[in-house]
Amino acid sequence: ELADLFTTALTALTTHTHQPHTGGHTPTDFDLVHLDQHTIDTLEHHYPTLTDIWPLSPLQAGLLFHSEYTDHTLDTYTVQLTLDLHGPLDTTRLHHAAETLLHRHPNLRAAFTHTPDGHPIQIITDHTPLPWTQHDLTHQPPHQHPTTVEDILTTDRHTRFDMNTPPLLRYTLITRTPHHHHLVITNHHILLDGWSTPLLLHELLHLYTHHNDTTGL
Template identity: 35%
Template sequence: MVTPQQSRVSKKDIESIYPLSPMQQGMLFHSLYNPESKTYLSQIQITLQGNLDINAFQQAWQKVVDRHSILRTCFAWKKTKQPLQVVRKNVTLPWFNQDWRSHSPAEQETKFQELLTSDREQYFELDKVPLIRCHLIQVEDQKYEFINTGHHILLDGWSTAILLKEVFEFYAGLINHRPINLPTPRPYQDYINWVQQQEQTQSERFWRQNLQGFTSPTPLVFDKWNLFNSVLTVKLIEKSYQYPIKTPYR
């Protein structure tokens, strides 16, 4: 079991510091104003069926954390003129393994719903990293339930889809002993720099014109990807997606 990091931050472990996006500022304000609210918590549920390599799966998630600076980010607002996001160089993803195979399916379902609820009740301290955590529960010899809980201030829905795709690409590479060379990701700081250079009035006019007539949100769509012999079910909020998974290198 790996737990959240609560130690003091060393300057040597800081990769970068930069302002928040307007959306992040709003989320930070509302999260601090009403810390009991779960509005900005996101929870992903994945059902995995097959011969899962638990260590490789955990390593794949850690590789994604190492790869993306936003997943190593916390927030500073005390004694600063404006809120800032602080990127740490090294962050260990909190990971909790459990084995429920001795419980009946009914007991497992009860325990699982209790875990979903209790994990959402566990408040994220926004000035500490990381703002995500993972639970992996084995319910049968070849069936697992996985929960990833995080703060929405880090990721939106589209980014979550990319994150999951990379996790399973890294997993496939690890179990097949093949390197996975993904393109270097653009740091989130690049987006912040771009936002600060924009003319807000012109941007608002552009989107008002292009979104004129839209009355409902566009549903989130996940692409399918084939990675290893299993069936992957992803539940994000109230939506559910299922993918057949195949091993790519055998």
């Protein structure tokens, strides 16, 4: 009788694994949250590159609530940092450094959503494209640069993040002259705080300086 039950279970498992779109995660893959298989299947449908699911800290839960509550106005938790870069800049290498940084840290690739019963969760994804925008002002009269830069910064600051779509981080590079650039790093506060932002900057500059060599990081 036990052998018959085993055979029946094995047959059912084999049939299931040979169906399309099966073979994903199970509840035992996620140690930090308690989710049933149906919920996991639903999340995998919306996030095909899902690699992990995390809970939120109390502060993150509060930030998510405020962001969703004010979804038609300026999100005051959108953080914008502008670096003035002077001297020759390899923009392609900087872009690659930012991409490497994103893919080195799973928490930077988090989407924030809810389970069907309303619990907030972080969805950690893989192979997340990095939002990167460049503006070349070298052909514009220099006296127009301040106004143009301010317009770019204002538009960026008022562009809300979709909390369900990772990453909640984007870069804008503004070139005023071949030797004067602004690097604008914009993120949602749910992703980075005052302690982690300097660490991100340090690693970004290390990756740029050392041509994406992660030795020493």
